[in-house]
Amino acid sequence: MIWDENRENAYCEITPAILALKEQWEKKNFIDPQLYKDYNVKRGLRDEDGRGVLTGLTRVAEIQSYNVVADASGEHITPADGVLYYRGIDCRELVRGSAARKRFAFEEAAYLLLFGELPNEAQLEDFCVQLASYRTLPTNFFRDVIMKTPPKDLMNTMQRGILTLFCYDDKPNDTGLENVLRQCLQLTANMPVLAIYAYQAWRYNQGESLFIHVPQPHLSTAENFLRLLREDRAYTELEARTLDVALVLHADHGGGNNSTFTNHVVTSSGTDTYSAIAAAMASLKGPRHGGANSKVMEMMEDIKAHVQNWDDEGCVRDYLVKLLDREAFDGSGLIYGLGHAVYTRSDPRCEVFRHYVHLLAEEKRLEQELNLYKNVERIGKELLMERRHRDAISTNIDFYSGFVYEMLGLPMELYTPLFAVARIAGWSAHRMEELSVGGKLIRPRYECVEGQRAYVPMEQR
Numbered sequence: 001m002i003w004d005e006n007r008e009n010a011y012c013e014i015t016p017a018i019l020a021l022k023e024q025w026e027k028k029n030f031i032d033p034q035l036y037k038d039y040n041v042k043r044g045l046r047d048e049d050g051r052g053v054l055t056g057l058t059r060v061a062e063i064q065s066y067n068v069v070a071d072a073s074g075e076h077i078t079p080a081d082g083v084l085y086y087r088g089i090d091c092r093e094l095v096r097g098s099a100a101r102k103r104f105a106f107e108e109a110a111y112l113l114l115f116g117e118l119p120n121e122a123q124l125e126d127f128c129v130q131l132a133s134y135r136t137l138p139t140n141f142f143r144d145v146i147m148k149t150p151p152k153d154l155m156n157t158m159q160r161g162i163l164t165l166f167c168y169d170d171k172p173n174d175t176g177l178e179n180v181l182r183q184c185l186q187l188t189a190n191m192p193v194l195a196i197y198a199y200q201a202w203r204y205n206q207g208e209s210l211f212i213h214v215p216q217p218h219l220s221t222a223e224n225f226l227r228l229l230r231e232d233r234a235y236t237e238l239e240a241r242t243l244d245v246a247l248v249l250h251a252d253h254g255g256g257n258n259s260t261f262t263n264h265v266v267t268s269s270g271t272d273t274y275s276a277i278a279a280a281m282a283s284l285k286g287p288r289h290g291g292a293n294s295k296v297m298e299m300m301e302d303i304k305a306h307v308q309n310w311d312d313e314g315c316v317r318d319y320l321v322k323l324l325d326r327e328a329f330d331g332s333g334l335i336y337g338l339g340h341a342v343y344t345r346s347d348p349r350c351e352v353f354r355h356y357v358h359l360l361a362e363e364k365r366l367e368q369e370l371n372l373y374k375n376v377e378r379i380g381k382e383l384l385m386e387r388r389h390r391d392a393i394s395t396n397i398d399f400y401s402g403f404v405y406e407m408l409g410l411p412m413e414l415y416t417p418l419f420a421v422a423r424i425a426g427w428s429a430h431r432m433e434e435l436s437v438g439g440k441l442i443r444p445r446y447e448c449v450e451g452q453r454a455y456v457p458m459e460q461r
């Protein structure tokens with residue numbers, strides 16, 4: 001065995017001898033897909049209709065996305081308009097109610113998710129004051145933690161920051177509900193600061209100028225996010241309200257989404273809040289979960305580059321056919337942002353967001369680009385329904401959220417971190433719920449399909 005003592009760290013390239021085992025490890029890790037049917041395994045914890053396997057109960061949030069019709073042959077799913085409830089209240093009503101009173105809604109939504117009831121004015125004010133009091137990182141945290149190791153990915157930098165905050169906590173391992181509530185409120189307040197500071201450090205590492213602003217206690221989460229991001233700290237009211245709506249609509253999505261389920265699993269082990277939230281962050285970073293809007297943006301850039309006349313529906317249709325035939329973009333055969341794993345006919349979040357997309361596009365004078373999105377959405381859904389023999393395809397919120405973030409001047413590196421800024425509210429509520437019910441350690445069963453065999457001594461191998 002040879003160890004290179006001159007290396008400054010433990011990272012080394014994989015050796016040729018280990019690489020030579022590639023065929024062996026690929027063979028030993030392969031499982032015949034037929035075995036999943038033979039053992040009746042619900043891959044992805046979903047049945048053949050795509051419905052999630054029931055693994056728990058929650059009072060935090062609910063998704064209604066289809067109707068179940070029973071006949072002599074069994075149960076069948078029929079498409080339905082989607083609804084997302086926070087503690088039994090339609091999330092769309094949260095947005096409309098706050099807009100009518102010209103109030104920012106994310107803090108109200110976070111309060112509802114955590115405490116189960118809508119706050120009155122005094123309670124909401126106290127809650128906002130509490131969040132504002134936590135919206136600062138420990139002294140020299142930016143220098144010693146965020147800047148110390150140049151960020152390569154903002155989500156990993158944020159995870160490292162969250163895990164390091166454990167060390168600054170006087171009661172980090174206390175899982176009593178009062179202490180966990182305090183930790184969750186602090187992380188909810190810190191998440192936008194961690195996201196922006198990680199981005200500024202990443203930007204500085206790219207050779208750009210470094211500027212750091214301090215959060216203002218009288219501003220909402222959305223306002224502070226834009227203020228911290230921009231060098232001149234300026235933003236319009238519509239920009240802040242649009243971002244606020246995005247935060248509300250991403251605050252939770254039921255207990256079964258990948259990152260929230262991860263949070264439930266890790267919390268059930270009895271571990272600390274920082275570890276549970278960092279684990280949820282690790283899940284959200286995955287492109288199958290938190291990176292969908294980035295894929296939409298990449299796809300739209302490809303469409304813009306290859307479709308000469310954005311208003312020519314025939315040209316748009318021809319290119320979308322190429323996408324579906326795996327002849328364009330990334331060869332996946334997907335039109336990103338159209339179709340959803342849960343919603344069948346419509347994504348309620350998209351229906352709310354669409355109004356703000358139009359308002360912001362008008363303010364930014366990007367109506368032509370918005371029209372391209374509308375053409376891709378309409379024609380793409382027609383093609384998908386035809387090919388999949390379905391009478392409905394939902395447009396999910398990711399189809400438009402990336403466009404909104406682009407109009408807000410948010411760099412793509414911040415898209416998934418912004419998701420975390422919103423979802424921390426739901427993660428916190430679900431963690432407290434998991435602790436409150438005193439549930440068992442979540443431990444599903446896996447069937448081993450490797451045959452048993454005898455140990456072979458070294459000299460006989």
